[in-house]
Amino acid sequence: WILVVAMAAWEGGRNAEKVEIGEHCCIDIQLVIDKMDMDSAPHIVNVACSTLNQWAMDFEGNYLRLRRSIVQARRAGVRYRVGGELEVCGYGCEDHFLEIDTYTHCWEVLAKLLDDEEESLFDSSMLVDIGMPVLHRGVSYNCRILILDRKIVLIRPKMWLADDGNYREPRWFRAWPNDRKLEMLQLPEIISKRINQKEVPIGNAVLSAADCSLAIETCEELFTPEPPHLQYALLGVQLVSNGSGSHHALRKLSTRLDLICSATRKLGGAYLYANLIGCDGSRVYYDGCSMVVVNGAVLAQGEQFCVYDEVLTTFASIELDSIARYRGAMASRGVQAADVAAQHDVKSLGWIELKTADGKQFYLCEGDCDGKKRLAAHCDVSSPVERVRLYCPEEEIALGPACWLWDYLRRSGMRGYLLPLSGGADSASTATIAYSMCVLLHSAVQQELAAARDGSHIEYSV
Known part of the structure; x- marks a missing residue:
């Protein structure tokens, strides 16, 4: 095509709309140039990792925050949105996971999102990834729900559960066996009648879009000796997401960064990490810090x-x-990727093609099946951050408990804390943490007042 265009431009003039070559051949110069531009345009995926401050069993409040995060992603032109672990009900529901009502209320929240009339939350423009518990054949699973164009395309259960430290997931859930093939889950009537879909695949699978592929991990799976992302990357999957409920512990963020950066540095690819943030009613604080890492470099x-x-x-x-x-x-x-493909020791791994409701292939890079829309889209690629933000241990001690105190205070309905002081190390430490909370709140209020004065819009909830 380049040779033909060059010849045509030389013979007919560069500004000509059409050029005849020979007796029966006529070339539309602008059409060819547009085709060349589309082929050379960068393939860019706009993604969003939503960090929500959820509250265990607060289904109404969790719905509002979840809806707001989806709306933010849609308005920003995002093609794939991923949220934290069990974000519909809250991670810290504990023994409420043993009650059937908890699962019913989660489906009710999803139904309410599907019924939204102000915003089309689940249209063909974005793949939405939501975390919630699911019952399948009488067994409870910690799952990811993936929705495209008002259709649930996959329910991906967690395959390795956290059972150490503050985590006791096997008390409430069961791990999906790694060698178990895809099965079909019967959707509850509250969902099936809204989306005209009776069943959905459940299991470990890769989602194949027209221009790239996507796979999912959940929290603890990142920390295992043989994490799923190894297999995904060797099979050519470009994007791996992780909806997590990881609580704050000293230097734990460094561990997460090391694992994610090391994995993408060795294997290549993009890793999207979305964590919860705040106190959801239990004694732990989820410390957010969602991130996007590509080829070992932190982009966001x-x-x-x-x-x-x-x-x-x-x-x-x-x-x-x-x-x-x-x-x-x-x-x-x-070499290793070729061996994996040759052995094909992945028979239990399903592959699901992403399509919109009208049967068209879904593009993660483009706003439409027509490539022209990609040329007009915003094509600025995210650059690696200049400096990854890591607090020193002393800062973490001051900030983590202070944020927990504020969440607990505002959601308990109390007007303040009673702080008894004995003059010893314990009361001095407690007073320092309470002071740190006050400093954070004062700073947030000052920013809100400054934003109100200069007219900028920042949504604060202090």
């Missing part, structure tokens, strides 16, 4: 400690071509 990093908002969204624009170039330059990865 969210807040770790926050008192000013309940919905934080981390956006990034990922160039898929950079993943292909990075992987192509690693010979050893190519």
Whole structure:
């Protein structure tokens, strides 16, 4: 095509709309140039990691925060939105997970989102990934619900459960076996009658869009010795997401960063990490810091400690071509990937093609099946952050408990804390943490007042 256009431009003039070549051949110059531009345009995926400050069993409040996060992602032109673990009901429901009502209320929240009349939350423009518990054949699973164009395309259960430290997930859930194939789950009537869909695949699967592929992990699976993302990456999956409910512990963020950066550095690819934030009613504080990492580099990093908002969204624009170039330059990865494909020791792994309601292929990079829309889209690729934000241990001690105190205070309905002081180390430490909470609140209020004065819009909830 380049040779033909060059010849045509030379013979007929560069400004000609059409050029005849020979007796029966006529070329539309502008059409060819547009075709060349589309082929050379970068393949960019706009993604969002939603960090929500949810409250266990607060289905109405959780619905409002979840809806707001989806609306934010849609209005920003995002093609894939992922949220935290069990964000519909809250991670800390504990023995309420043993009650059938908890699962029923989760489906009711999803039905309410489907009924939204002001915003079309689940249209063909964005794939939405939501965390909630699901019952399948009488067994409870910690799941991801993936929705596209008012159709549930996959329910992905957690395959490795956390059962150490503060975590006791096997008390409430069962792990989905790694070698178990895809099955069909019967959707409850409250959902099936709204979306005209009676069943949905449940299990471990890769979602295949027209231009790239996506796979899902959940929290603890990142920390296992043989995490699922190893298999996904060797099979050529470009995007891996992780909806997490990871609580704050000293230097734990460093561990997460090391695991994610190391994985994408060795294997190439993009990793989307979405964590919860705040106190959801239990004794732990989820420290947010959602992030997007590509080929070992952090492209976007969210807040770790926050008192000013309940919905934080981390956006990034990922160039898929950079993943292909990075992987192509690693010979050893190519050898292992070829071995995995040859052995095909992944028979239990399903592959699901993403399509819209009218049967068209879904593009993660483009706003439409017509490539022209990609040319007009905002094509700025996210650059690696100059400096990854990591607090020192002393700062973490001051900030983490202070944020927990504020969440607990405002949601308990109390007007303040009674702080008895004996003069010893314990009361001095407690007073310092309470002071840290007051400093954070004062700073947030000052920012809100400043935003009101200069007319900028910042949504605070202090």
